[in-house]
Structure formats: structure tokens, C-alpha cells
Amino acid sequence: MTTEATIFEECAEIVAHRHWPGAQHVLTLHAPLTAAAAVPGQFVHLATGERHALRRPLSIMRAMPGQGWIEVLYKAVGRGTQVLAERGVGERLALLGPIGRGFTPVAGRPRALLLGGGVGLPPMIFLAEARRQLARQTLVLLGSEVPFPFQPRPSQQLIAGMPHGVIGTMPLLEDWGIGCRLASRAGLPGCHDGFVTDLARLHLDALDEPTREATMLYGCGPEPMLTAVAALAREYMLPCQLSLEEYMACAVGGCAGCVVPVHEPAGLAMRRVCVDGPVFDAAAVYPG
Amino acid sequence: MTADPRLEVPFCGLTLKNPLVLLSGCVGFGHEYPRVAGFSNAQVGAVCLKGTTGAARPGNPAHRVVETPAGMLNAIGLQNPGVAHVVEHILPTLDFGQTCYIANLSGSTVEEYVAVARQLDDTPLQALEINISCPNVKEGGVTFGNDPDMSARVVAAVRAVTDKPLITKLSPNQADIAANARRCLEAGSDAFAVINTLQGMAVDIHTRRPVLGNVQGGLSGPAIKPIALLKVHQVAQVCVPHGVPIIGQGGIASGTDALEFLIAGASAVGIGTGLFYDPLLCHKVLADLQAYLDTHGFDTIGELTGSLQHSA
Ligand SMILES: Cc1cc2nc3c(=O)[nH]c(=O)nc-3n(C[C@H](O)[C@H](O)[C@H](O)COP(=O)(O)OP(=O)(O)OC[C@H]3O[C@@H](n4cnc5c(N)ncnc54)[C@H](O)[C@@H]3O)c2cc1C
Ligand SMILES: Cc1cc2nc3c(=O)[nH]c(=O)nc-3n(C[C@H](O)[C@H](O)[C@H](O)COP(=O)(O)O)c2cc1C
Ligand code: FES
Numbered sequence: 001m002t003t004e005a006t007i008f009e010e011c012a013e014i015v016a017h018r019h020w021p022g023a024q025h026v027l028t029l030h031a032p033l034t035a036a037a038a039v040p041g042q043f044v045h046l047a048t049g050e051r052h053a054l055r056r057p058l059s060i061m062r063a064m065p066g067q068g069w070i071e072v073l074y075k076a077v078g079r080g081t082q083v084l085a086e087r088g089v090g091e092r093l094a095l096l097g098p099i100g101r102g103f104t105p106v107a108g109r110p111r112a113l114l115l116g117g118g119v120g121l122p123p124m125i126f127l128a129e130a131r132r133q134l135a136r137q138t139l140v141l142l143g144s145e146v147p148f149p150f151q152p153r154p155s156q157q158l159i160a161g162m163p164h165g166v167i168g169t170m171p172l173l174e175d176w177g178i179g180c181r182l183a184s185r186a187g188l189p190g191c192h193d194g195f196v197t198d199l200a201r202l203h204l205d206a207l208d209e210p211t212r213e214a215t216m217l218y219g220c221g222p223e224p225m226l227t228a229v230a231a232l233a234r235e236y237m238l239p240c241q242l243s244l245e246e247y248m249a250c251a252v253g254g255c256a257g258c259v260v261p262v263h264e265p266a267g268l269a270m271r272r273v274c275v276d277g278p279v280f281d282a283a284a285v286y287p288g
Numbered sequence: 289m290t291a292d293p294r295l296e297v298p299f300c301g302l303t304l305k306n307p308l309v310l311l312s313g314c315v316g317f318g319h320e321y322p323r324v325a326g327f328s329n330a331q332v333g334a335v336c337l338k339g340t341t342g343a344a345r346p347g348n349p350a351h352r353v354v355e356t357p358a359g360m361l362n363a364i365g366l367q368n369p370g371v372a373h374v375v376e377h378i379l380p381t382l383d384f385g386q387t388c389y390i391a392n393l394s395g396s397t398v399e400e401y402v403a404v405a406r407q408l409d410d411t412p413l414q415a416l417e418i419n420i421s422c423p424n425v426k427e428g429g430v431t432f433g434n435d436p437d438m439s440a441r442v443v444a445a446v447r448a449v450t451d452k453p454l455i456t457k458l459s460p461n462q463a464d465i466a467a468n469a470r471r472c473l474e475a476g477s478d479a480f481a482v483i484n485t486l487q488g489m490a491v492d493i494h495t496r497r498p499v500l501g502n503v504q505g506g507l508s509g510p511a512i513k514p515i516a517l518l519k520v521h522q523v524a525q526v527c528v529p530h531g532v533p534i535i536g537q538g539g540i541a542s543g544t545d546a547l548e549f550l551i552a553g554a555s556a557v558g559i560g561t562g563l564f565y566d567p568l569l570c571h572k573v574l575a576d577l578q579a580y581l582d583t584h585g586f587d588t589i590g591e592l593t594g595s596l597q598h599s600a
Contacts, residue, residue: 003322009568033325047565052358052510052541054564080355096324096567249353249360249564254320255313256338256367257353270346270367275323 007252008033012095014087015069022146023076024119025085026061032068034060034097040127041102041243041279044072045251047094048083056080057248057274059220060098061122062129070097073149075119099251100278103127106239109216111137113203115196115229117221118144123243124220125172132176139203140173143183143196143225152182152190161206162199166192196221197228204236216240219282230286240282246273263287294581295574295589297333297555299533300453300478302388302414304333304556307546307577307589308570309535311560312336312392312417312457313364317378324567331570333556334388336481337374339419340408342400344370349501354490359509359539360561361488363502366394371404379411388414390455393446402445409450416452418442418477421459421484430487433459433468440471447476455535457481458523460515466522473532481535481558482523483516509561513539517552521596524553528594541565543576550592 012029019025034044038060045055062071076085087093103123112131116124121142131138139159142148148170155169159179166181168190173180183192183199192199204212217240219229226242233240246258253275262271263284271277295306310321310332317337321327329335347367354361368374374391382389391408393416395401401418408416420433420442432438443456456472458465460483469480485506490499498504516538527534536554540546541562549557562569577589586592 003319005323005325005327007324009324009326052565054355054360094566247351247353249362249561250314250320250567252320252323252567254316255353255362255564256316256347256364257362259347259352259367260350268346275320 006037007096007099008037010034010095010097011092013092014089017087017089019085020147020149022149023085024073024146024149025076026071026073026149027084028069028071029093029095030068031070031095031097034095035063035068035070036065038063038070038098039102040130041123042098042100043278044070044095044097045099045248046072046084048080049087049091049093050080050083053080054249055094055096055251056084057245057251059122059126059243061125063126073119073122096251099274101276103218103241103279106216109214109239111211111215112139113200113215113217114138114140115200115217115219115221115225116140116142117196117225120219120221120225120243121149124218127218128173128178129176132178138178140170140178140180141183141196141199142170142180143221145184145186147186147188148182152188154190155180159203161202161204163192163202166190166199195228196225197232200232212236217282219243227286230282231288233282234288241279242282242285243278244273244280244285245278248274250274260285292578294587295577297590299556300415302453304388306333306574307550307556308332308573309334309336309537309556309558310563311537311558312419313338313362314560314563317374318382318389321563321567326568328386330386331574332387334390334414336390336392336417336558338368339366339392339394340368340371340374340404341366341394342371342403344368344373351499351501354499356488356490356507357511359507359511360564361490361500361505361507362485363500363505365502371407375407375411379413384412384414390415390417392417392419392457394419398442398445401442402449405446406449409452413452415455416446416450417455417457417481418446419457419484421457421461430459430461433484434462436468436471439468440475443472443475443477453478455479455481457484458519459484460512460519461487465519466526469523469526473526473530477532479533479535480523480527481537482554483512483519483538486512486515508538510539510541510545513545517548520549520554521552524594528553540573541569543573543580546573546577547580547592550589551594551596553594553596555590555593
């Protein structure tokens, strides 16, 4: 048996590095092999530039095969991401990508609700962009406890079930013609004062039965949000896929360092987030 | 890169095409790293497969790995599908013409080591490595490896059921590694792997909990290199008179690191954590070894083994 080589090692030049409040950073890297092969839900394993340091897994937010660049959004939370935040345009970082199994469409579910919390936003943007190319109906709901890593603007699109005054959207998605609403408990203008799952519930309740039955959920974000999304999917009986995080060493399946328990027909199995995931069926990881 | 006969290493009756060995637990069962374009098991002298036990083991709860200064802790807990699955489903998929594949045996009891060795004896595996130094399991592992009597018992029992070359993987978590090596040598070990990880721990100050699900783990990476070098040097004193080779390991992340181990007494050098920093590291290390032979006037890499000059 020969394993197919699907992951590339690239010495990626930093094309842009934009810094947002809340220690959030958007990094654009020239990584043509990764850009050409990436699908939504996949991630890169990025060196921070420090010697003798493990790489950091970061979801791909955008991939432009034509121009050969990819974009990631990360929050500086610890040493590695703080070191990364100091890297400037023109510097090069070693990168492995694209890695992992991405999101997969489910038959009979052409509509999708994409829920992103905090720095769980990147895979939702990538998925929204891919769905736009397929002209699939998509609503993106994003939540954050710090200002968003973009300047929200009022949306011109009507979305079923949204409370009065909840009109803020992500400009990129608005420009793509994709519906989007924002939630935050930080009192941000135009945003719902609560969680993304509250907005999702309001929207689902406003749909008629056949439309709801044509819908599925995708989610990425902090653990409490993922469990809430999985619970919502159970309650409304919707298929749901979640992108998970776990500490990683190799990110290519070699060390079994990144496993999560997954409920499979044959029983509970320890599966690697890096190559068996990072996207898993919600019911298999949070059976309730 | 084309094969360079100067890098060939005789190793307990085998010929390794070069001294690089991919280390157990870092490269799965051989099929994982080839996902990376430009990586091939054929580039190295040998590949040690993941620790294998009698029955399947699910391993430890998360987190299993965490970074530490110039290194990392792991507490995988020997997750593996069990020896029967390895023999039936994994070994038949490996290309034994590419490189030497070495199994890594583990168990909770001497009987389990023996049972695993028996089942691996009648396979194309080129050698067996006895892991009596895993710090991440409740029974067996390092509790055997830190006790010279138990270490020798495991080695003798495995020796009795297989003719394959036996490599004993020694623990650095013991008072006198050389004394233990001597006992294992007498019990029939053909080679040594020096060193396995050191026991360590990390604390999450936000939750005030251990970071690792298993509380403690094994420390690897450049942080342990000086300790590993000393242990190789000590074990070499026991091995060299008997012509018994050592796979030096612990923190190798460059050609210079590899050379240090060879000079200190190793015949081959293992790379584990270094691959996590750079999955294509082996190319670079091999190129550095060749360059060293060229500039320092050595004909073969074997001449370097144990060439340490004693200070005046
Ligand atoms: C598949 C995947 C995709 C991810 N995508 C993003 C993203 O798009 N944006 C983003 O901001 N973050 C993302 N993360 C989380 C990100 O990898 C961590 O925040 C980052 O590794 C923290 O490193 P640090 O050195 O700053 O933190 P420290 O806490 O100092 O890190 C210490 C060690 O723990 C690991 N670690 C700590 N937290 C996490 C975590 N949540 N997940 C994985 N490893 C962790 C680090 O990699 C490092 O090895 C993703 C994680 C995974 C697994
Ligand atoms: C994630 C991980 C898993 C490991 N699993 C095993 C194992 O199953 N059996 C074993 O003998 N050693 C295991 N080891 C130890 C390595 O094989 C090696 O001896 C050690 O990490 C030192 O080398 P390094 O610093 O180059 O990684 C493991 C190490 C790591 C980092
Ligand atoms: S990080 Fe090594 S197997 Fe996933």
C-alpha cells in the first residue's frame, strides 16, 4: 500500500498581517500548493518562527488558488500565537497543509446554517465562499465576546426570525450576497445580545416545515458553543457537522496525540482530530 | 537522494542504508508521514512502529500532548489496535523492501511481552524493540525498565521465543542505566535504544489542573538531548566491548545533534519529536552527515561511532 501525498510542506511568505482588537490577527500567506488543494474545514500546521517549537494548527479561512495565497484568522492566546503575531510581511514561515477532512454536504439538505463562535469563524467563511460558488442557500451566524475582526455594517438582506435591530453583518459575506447576522454579549451595535444558537433557534422557528427539513447545521467555535449547537441539532433533528480542536504534535496522524472519543456504529473509538477530523458528525462527538 | 554506501550501518546482522531511524510512537504504523509530499520511509535506515500490546488499547484521555520549553510532553498511553490486528491488517500493507521495519513491544506483564513477541516472530519484521521504558501506562513499561531484575526477566523471556534481533529500549528514569544495560545484554539483548522519554508534568494555571489527562507524561525533544547523550555515552561503555550497537535518541533536530550521538557511542540515531518541527528533517540530517564525512576525512559513518576524544 502506498499512502497518497496530500499534504505539502511550504515555506510561506507573509503577504499581509492585519491586527484587530481583542488580540485577533488575520495572516495572509503565499502557499500555492496548499491554496490549490484546500477545501473548507481543513487547516494548516504553522510554524511560529521560533526554534524548537511545535507548530500551531489554524483553520483555513480563505484560499485563492489563482493568486496562490491562503488566509488564517487567529487569536493570540499563549506563547506560540503571541510569537506569531510579531511576524512581519516578507518573513517566511514553514507550513504544512492542507490537512484533515473538511465538511461534506448531506443529501437532501441544500440549505445550511453556519454557526461560528470567536476564532471558530474561519472555516465558516471558507465554507460560505465555497457554497456561494455552488449557489447553495446559506445563512452565517457569528458570535464573539470581543469586537469582530472586521467592521460590521447594516445588512440589506432580510432574514427570517431575526429580532428587531439585529441588522449587523460581515461586509465580505454581504458583498457575496450571503445572509449573515452577528451575536455578542459585549453590547456591540447591530448585534443580538446573546448567543449564536439563540439566533439559530429564532431563525429555525420562523421556517416552514419543508424548508427546515432541507436545512443542516455546520459549526465551529469554543467547546460550550459546540455542545449547544449539537443540542440544537438534536432538538430540531437536523444533521450537523462540527470542527473540533485538540492539542497536536505531528498533525499528520503519526503520534495519536490529538484524539477525541467518537461514537461509531461499532462502539466508542479514539479518533485523531488532525486526519480523521477536524470535522466530525455532531451526534458522534456529542451524543447528548 | 541516491543511496550513499558511506552511510550504511551494520546493525545486529541487518544493514541499515543509513543511520537514521524513525522513532516509535511518532510515525504511527508507517503510513502516516508519507501523506507529506517529499517524505518517504525509504529515505531512512529503519522505522520503528507504534508500541504494540497483546490486546487493543484505547490510550489515555485528552490532553495527550503539550509543548514545553524546547520539547514536549506526551501521554498517549500506548493506543494501538493490538498485536493480532497489526499482524493481520497492518504488516501486510508495508513494503519491507523500502526500509527495515521494527516492531515496538509493550505489555503489562512478562507474559504479555512474550505473547506479543511470539506473534511477531513469524512476520517479515526485521527486528523487535522491547519497550520497558514507557512512562505512560499504569503497569509494565517504566516500572519494569527501572528495575534491572525485571528488565532482564522481560528480555530473557522474549529472547526465548524469537530469533529476531532484539533491541532493548532503556529508560533514563533510573539510577544506573549502564548496570541495567549489562543485565539486559546478559539476558540476550542484541542492541539498545537510548533513551526513552523522561517523566514530567505540566500545570494549567487557569484551571489549576494538570494539562495532561494522564497527569504525567514523557518529556522528549531538544530539552532532553544533553541527558540522552550522557546516557548513550554510559551505555556505550558496556556495549562497545561486545560489539552491541546503540540507537541514540532524544532531541535530535539537526545534523549536528545526530553527529553528537554518533561520536558519543551510537551506531544509529533516532528522530521523533524533530519530525514534528520539520517533517522533512531527515533529508537535511543526511546531507549534513555526508558533508561531515567529506570535510573531516572519514570514509564511513561507522568510523564516527564512539570516536569521542577524551579530554586531557
Ligand atoms: C484543527 C484546529 C483548527 C484551529 N483553528 C484555529 C483558528 O482558526 N484560529 C485560532 O485562533 N485558533 C485555532 N485553533 C486553536 C489554536 O491552534 C490554538 O489557540 C493555539 O495552538 C494556541 O497556541 P499558543 O501557543 O498561543 O497557546 P498555549 O496555550 O501557550 O499553547 C500551548 C500548547 O497547547 C496547544 N494548544 C493550546 N490551546 C489549543 C487549542 N485550542 N487547540 C489546539 N491546540 C492548543 C498549543 O498548540 C501548544 O502546543 C485551532 C485548533 C485546531 C486543532
Ligand atoms: C508522541 C510520542 C509517542 C511515543 N510513543 C512511544 C511508544 O509507543 N513506544 C516507545 O518505545 N517510545 C515511544 N515514544 C518515545 C520515542 O520513541 C523516543 O524514544 C523519544 O521521544 C525520544 O526521542 P525524540 O526526542 O527524538 O522524540 C514516544 C514519543 C512521543 C513524542
Ligand atoms: S497530531 Fe499527531 S496524530 Fe494528530
